[in-house]
Amino acid sequence: MNASDTQQRHELKVDLVAVVTAVIDGDPRALTIRRGSALPAGPFELGHRSLQAGLRDWVEQQTGHPLGYIEQLYTFADRDRIAEEHARRAISISYLGLTRDEWSASQPPRDWQSWYSYFPWEDHRAGVPSIIGDAILPHLKRWTEEVGGTAREERRQRIAIAFGIDERPWNEELVLQRYELLYEAALVEEALRGRGEERTPPVPGRPMIADHRRILATGIARLRTKIKYRPVVFELMPPVFTLLQLQRAVEALAGRLVHKQNFRRLIEQQELVEETGETTFETGGRPAKLFRFRPAVLMERTAAGTKLSVPRA
Amino acid sequence: MNASDTQQRHELKVDLVAVVTAVIDGDPRALTIRRGSALPAGPFELGHRSLQAGLRDWVEQQTGHPLGYIEQLYTFADRDRIAEEHARRAISISYLGLTRDEWSASQPPRDWQSWYSYFPWEDHRAGVPSIIGDAILPHLKRWTEEVGGTAREERRQRIAIAFGIDERPWNEELVLQRYELLYEAALVEEALRGRGEERTPPVPGRPMIADHRRILATGIARLRTKIKYRPVVFELMPPVFTLLQLQRAVEALAGRLVHKQNFRRLIEQQELVEETGETTFETGGRPAKLFRFRPAVLMERTAAGTKLSVPRA
DNA sequence: CTCCTTATGCTCAAAATAAGCATATGCTCG
DNA sequence: CGAGCATATGCTTATTTTGAGCATAAGGAG
Numbered sequence: 001m002n003a004s005d006t007q008q009r010h011e012l013k014v015d016l017v018a019v020v021t022a023v024i025d026g027d028p029r030a031l032t033i034r035r036g037s038a039l040p041a042g043p044f045e046l047g048h049r050s051l052q053a054g055l056r057d058w059v060e061q062q063t064g065h066p067l068g069y070i071e072q073l074y075t076f077a078d079r080d081r082i083a084e085e086h087a088r089r090a091i092s093i094s095y096l097g098l099t100r101d102e103w104s105a106s107q108p109p110r111d112w113q114s115w116y117s118y119f120p121w122e123d124h125r126a127g128v129p130s131i132i133g134d135a136i137l138p139h140l141k142r143w144t145e146e147v148g149g150t151a152r153e154e155r156r157q158r159i160a161i162a163f164g165i166d167e168r169p170w171n172e173e174l175v176l177q178r179y180e181l182l183y184e185a186a187l188v189e190e191a192l193r194g195r196g197e198e199r200t201p202p203v204p205g206r207p208m209i210a211d212h213r214r215i216l217a218t219g220i221a222r223l224r225t226k227i228k229y230r231p232v233v234f235e236l237m238p239p240v241f242t243l244l245q246l247q248r249a250v251e252a253l254a255g256r257l258v259h260k261q262n263f264r265r266l267i268e269q270q271e272l273v274e275e276t277g278e279t280t281f282e283t284g285g286r287p288a289k290l291f292r293f294r295p296a297v298l299m300e301r302t303a304a305g306t307k308l309s310v311p312r313a
Numbered sequence: 314m315n316a317s318d319t320q321q322r323h324e325l326k327v328d329l330v331a332v333v334t335a336v337i338d339g340d341p342r343a344l345t346i347r348r349g350s351a352l353p354a355g356p357f358e359l360g361h362r363s364l365q366a367g368l369r370d371w372v373e374q375q376t377g378h379p380l381g382y383i384e385q386l387y388t389f390a391d392r393d394r395i396a397e398e399h400a401r402r403a404i405s406i407s408y409l410g411l412t413r414d415e416w417s418a419s420q421p422p423r424d425w426q427s428w429y430s431y432f433p434w435e436d437h438r439a440g441v442p443s444i445i446g447d448a449i450l451p452h453l454k455r456w457t458e459e460v461g462g463t464a465r466e467e468r469r470q471r472i473a474i475a476f477g478i479d480e481r482p483w484n485e486e487l488v489l490q491r492y493e494l495l496y497e498a499a500l501v502e503e504a505l506r507g508r509g510e511e512r513t514p515p516v517p518g519r520p521m522i523a524d525h526r527r528i529l530a531t532g533i534a535r536l537r538t539k540i541k542y543r544p545v546v547f548e549l550m551p552p553v554f555t556l557l558q559l560q561r562a563v564e565a566l567a568g569r570l571v572h573k574q575n576f577r578r579l580i581e582q583q584e585l586v587e588e589t590g591e592t593t594f595e596t597g598g599r600p601a602k603l604f605r606f607r608p609a610v611l612m613e614r615t616a617a618g619t620k621l622s623v624p625r626a
Numbered sequence: 627c628t629c630c631t632t633a634t635g636c637t638c639a640a641a642a643t644a645a646g647c648a649t650a651t652g653c654t655c656g
Numbered sequence: 657c658g659a660g661c662a663t664a665t666g667c668t669t670a671t672t673t674t675g676a677g678c679a680t681a682a683g684g685a686g
Contacts, residue, residue: 012326012327012357013325014325014404044325044390044402044404046402050390051388051390051404072388074385075364075388075406077363089359091327091357091404091406093388093404242663242664243665244663244664259643259645259646260664261645261646261665261666261667262643262644262645264664264666265643266643269642281652283652283662283664284654284661284662285651285653285661285662286650286652286662286663286664286665287651287652287663287664288663288664288665289664289665555632555633556633556634557633572674572675572676572677573634574634574635574636574676574677575674575675575676577633577635578674582673594683596631596633597630597631597684598631598632598633598682598683598684599632599633599634599681599682599683600632600682600683601633601634602633
């Protein structure tokens with residue numbers, strides 16, 4: 001019964017999946033294909049020099065978008081979720097990519113979709129979204145009541161932590177935990193698949209094929225964690241920008257507002273940016289100084305300990 | 314020339330590799346096979362229910378050690394490093410496991426090897442190891458001089474950050490960066506393989522087969538990062554312990570000493586532990602109170618934000 | 627009984643955070 | 657053209673978190 005006894009020929013399909021993010025018009029967006037229903041992805045093949053190279057190939061081929069910074073996210077084996085009786089096993093290696101939207105008139109427009117069309121409960125910039133109180137929590141409450149004893153208490157605990165109830169603060173990093181909860185409670189479309197249940201999912205938010213929405217959640221969570229201790233916003237910003245633009249980008253990613261003055265102080269004391277000497281009038285109001293990232297910082301992205309925290313609102 | 318044109322049959326071998334860690338006799342150790350030359354590992358097979366399940370199978374089979382807490386580390390494709398002309402591609406999915414050494418007389422003893430026999434430069438508990446100044450830095454300096462211009466400056470920078478020179482503090486988390494530097498500079502045995510070079514590596518530290526030492530470095534780095542923001546030491550501690558024992562475990566992992574009083578304050582204010590009411594005399598000196606982890610904390614390991622920082626010495 | 631060892635409580639200064647107040651400088655509209 | 661509005665930016669204050677050290681307690685060994 002041991003796995004090593006089953007000396008079958010392994011035929012493992014390995015897929016590469018990309019969560020490519022940019023901030024466009026103040027919204028954090030993911031690069032998608034098929035009108036938002038899937039992330040760029042394709043099999044890892046013998047012709048690929050490396051996992052990263054394979055991923056870049058696929059993304060560029062499917063979306064026309066060249067990748068800059070990428071980092072590995074997570075490797076999933078298709079979960080029990082998916083009906084897979086004699087299906088070949090598939091493994092998905094996912095990556096997080098950060099870019100800007102480089103468009104030109106000669107290229108077809110890319111398919112950038114707002115994160116928050118998939119996860120409407122994640123955007124707290126204009127306060128706590130009403131779906132949380134209106135739809136999510138009531139359904140989750142019912143879900144806790146399906147079981148008894150310690151199991152119920154455990155569900156309650158998980159919900160309280162994930163959604164910040166009972167005095168608990170909202171923790172924007174728990175994107176994946178929240179999605180997994182909704183999945184377990186069968187409140188999202190993906191969880192209803194293959195069960196023969198055709199009812200519309202009780203919680204709003206666009207689904208994706210296979211596990212892609214879960215992978216996107218993983219990417220968002222990673223990015224929200226990472227901006228706090230490593231200067232990765234760079235990759236998302238144009239060469240020059242104002243401090244407010246930088247702040248808006250961080251807020252878009254974190255899904256929450258930050259204290260303006262403290263944000264500025266933080267940026268300055270971290271010595272992440274330097275003034276270009278120019279100012280811009282385009283922002284309306286008093287003209288804003290323009291900044292660029294300091295070259296040293298760009299270099300240190302491999303190692304150093306620069307951080308860019310997201311203070312509370 | 315595009316990868317998708319090469320419609321070959323993909324035959325990808327997927328291996329599971331485990332970095333299993335315990336703290337034994339005050340030393341952080343990794344579970345190995347073949348007398349320390351390899352980490353437990355084996356192919357992911359159709360019989361395995363999941364990646365994790367497959368990993369557990371292999372580790373248990375090869376070492377007799379049952380796994381508790383595990384988390385995914387990283388997925389590697391065999392790098393260009395390894396000569397692989399028409400070799401089948403292999404992918405290694407690595408995991409980090411945390412346990413205690415559960416031994417019984419009826420079982421053969423496990424092969425636990427100290428981290429620091431592979432990475433002697435990583436243990437700063439008794440001060441900066443002399444190999445850094447005696448062997449590593451001189452060789453690295455020579456390596457910077459192999460190139461000129463900005464490339465040289467870049468190498469210098471990387472070294473300065475990784476090893477904490479020029480006023481920079483030692484950052485214990487940069488385990489992987491340090492190993493990669495030594496690899497690139499061809500100072501470790503693994504880098505000399507397949508080059509026909511038989512000379513002994515200039516820097517001490519035990520090698521492992523294939524990429525295993527790199528995977529171990531990845532695991533150490535992850536654990537050193539993680540103890541700072543999530544209470545994972547638990548998994549490594551016995552059910553009851555004194556605060557000094559807990560501190561020694563953290564120090565073993567971090568490879569550096571911490572301020573005793575501050576460490577205690579931190580533990581207490583985090584409410585990670587509770588007194589058992591007992592004390593032990595076994596420590597010599599004044600008897601120490603015994604503690605256990607609070608059950609709530611054990612539950613929260615999925616989500617919450619408890620941290621256990623490693624203050625400077 | 628003294629010294630040595632470990633445990634534990636408490637204080638103090640420095641640094642980092644969170645929140646506000648105040649002022650500067652442009653634009654738009656009546 | 658002046659009022660009101662919007663954005664930018666400087667500075668202050670209270671609180672919390674860290675880093676470091678002093679002092680005392682409680683056992684054992686000689």
